[in-house]
Amino acid sequence: MTVSTFAVDTAGVRAFVPYGDLLAALATVSTVLARRSRPPWNTVLISGDDDGTLTLTGASPDATVTVRLPGAARTPGRFGVDGWALTRLCKALAHGDRRRDTARLPVALDGADPAAPTISLGDYTIPLAGLPAQDHPGDCEPAPTIASVDRAALRTAVDRVLPALGRDATAPILTGVHLSLAPGRLTLAATDRYRLAVDSLPAVGGDPAAPQTMVLPGRILAACAPTWTEPRVTIGRRRAAPRGDLDRVTLTCGQSTVSLVETAGVFPPWHKLLTFPTRYSAVIDRATLHAHVSRVLAILAAHPAVRGSIGVMTVTLTPGGMRVAPQIPDHTERVHAPTLPAVTSGVEETIRWAVNAAYLRDALASLPGNTVLFCGQQDVNRGVQLTSPDGEPADIAPYRHIVMTIRQD
Numbered sequence: 001m002t003v004s005t006f007a008v009d010t011a012g013v014r015a016f017v018p019y020g021d022l023l024a025a026l027a028t029v030s031t032v033l034a035r036r037s038r039p040p041w042n043t044v045l046i047s048g049d050d051d052g053t054l055t056l057t058g059a060s061p062d063a064t065v066t067v068r069l070p071g072a073a074r075t076p077g078r079f080g081v082d083g084w085a086l087t088r089l090c091k092a093l094a095h096g097d098r099r100r101d102t103a104r105l106p107v108a109l110d111g112a113d114p115a116a117p118t119i120s121l122g123d124y125t126i127p128l129a130g131l132p133a134q135d136h137p138g139d140c141e142p143a144p145t146i147a148s149v150d151r152a153a154l155r156t157a158v159d160r161v162l163p164a165l166g167r168d169a170t171a172p173i174l175t176g177v178h179l180s181l182a183p184g185r186l187t188l189a190a191t192d193r194y195r196l197a198v199d200s201l202p203a204v205g206g207d208p209a210a211p212q213t214m215v216l217p218g219r220i221l222a223a224c225a226p227t228w229t230e231p232r233v234t235i236g237r238r239r240a241a242p243r244g245d246l247d248r249v250t251l252t253c254g255q256s257t258v259s260l261v262e263t264a265g266v267f268p269p270w271h272k273l274l275t276f277p278t279r280y281s282a283v284i285d286r287a288t289l290h291a292h293v294s295r296v297l298a299i300l301a302a303h304p305a306v307r308g309s310i311g312v313m314t315v316t317l318t319p320g321g322m323r324v325a326p327q328i329p330d331h332t333e334r335v336h337a338p339t340l341p342a343v344t345s346g347v348e349e350t351i352r353w354a355v356n357a358a359y360l361r362d363a364l365a366s367l368p369g370n371t372v373l374f375c376g377q378q379d380v381n382r383g384v385q386l387t388s389p390d391g392e393p394a395d396i397a398p399y400r401h402i403v404m405t406i407r408q409d
Helices: 019-032 083-093 151-164 218-227 270-274 286-302 357-366
Strands: 014-018 043-048 054-059 063-069 073-075 077-082 106-110 118-121 124-127 145-150 176-182 185-191 195-202 212-217 232-238 248-253 256-261 280-285 312-318 321-326 343-345 351-356 371-376 384-387 400-403
Touching (some): 019 054, 019 063, 019 083, 083 118, 145 151, 151 185, 212 218, 280 321, 286 312, 286 321, 286 357, 286 371, 351 357, 357 384, 357 400
Antiparallel strands (some): 014 073, 014 106, 195 400, 312 321, 371 384
């Protein structure tokens, strides 16, 4: 590919960005764009400051994401453009070339005419339809800091609680991740009423006199987490002024900032479920159990007698181990499954629970470590809890995943 040199105008925003940096920035801001929406929710706002910083911002009613590229802007100004169209076109301009060959090539963004901005790479210059910049909510700035956390630890915690995230849009509070900030510790929780996942990680900050709690939109938080690249994430919070903006939490990592509107409502009192009255327990190899649960799911999906979207499996503890088996309608007593080696406690006779097999598989996939601690209550119609006795810091509460059982009587 031929690299061209562009003359710099003095009118309007004009910028030169390495191709790899632009593509990464577009991927970050696009996490909040609604592809089929009208402006401004499909718009990427591109602005240049006097200090040479080029800023890309995407927004939705629930979140705003800003990425700053220092030294890329040649002139100040701003324009709007369809974010998905710009991303597709950016990729098309380098079609057929290897990523490592194009990563540092300069891309020219020219918004001298905000109604018809252009993008140029190599010998190609392609026009785009501009969108109204004045309708866009604008860049997001970090809110006053309340804590900072290790980026890898936060990403791990987000990934661990996501399986329990609700997906029912009619109950938006259950589609959020609950964050609790105490001195030295950040705790994340998610629940869809049928399962609960809780994980904690070390944090710098937190007011001992006023612990903070907030609920953030889980889907957007999950989409933004992979875009963080720096070692630490700074968490900020800005409470809404009377008749002003909504309560917001910002997460800043490197040059990117995401501003999330806090989800309104009362989150379920998940702390009460963590006082788990264990009567029966078993320690078992995680990989072995995960493999057998996945096999049970495959059997349930293949068996013609199983109907509906929920595949039910039984978990049985005996003094000698654990069995997981598919529950086949009208044939439950005829199903045989192997007993897996496990160290049981409190089990003097056969104890059986029925659970959603997919929920149990997701819980096992989220657990750290090589072993699983399975805990059940005296009442088998109550939930079961899975934790990992290894692989967690001693001063932080272990990851816990509770799955509600299916009543059998």
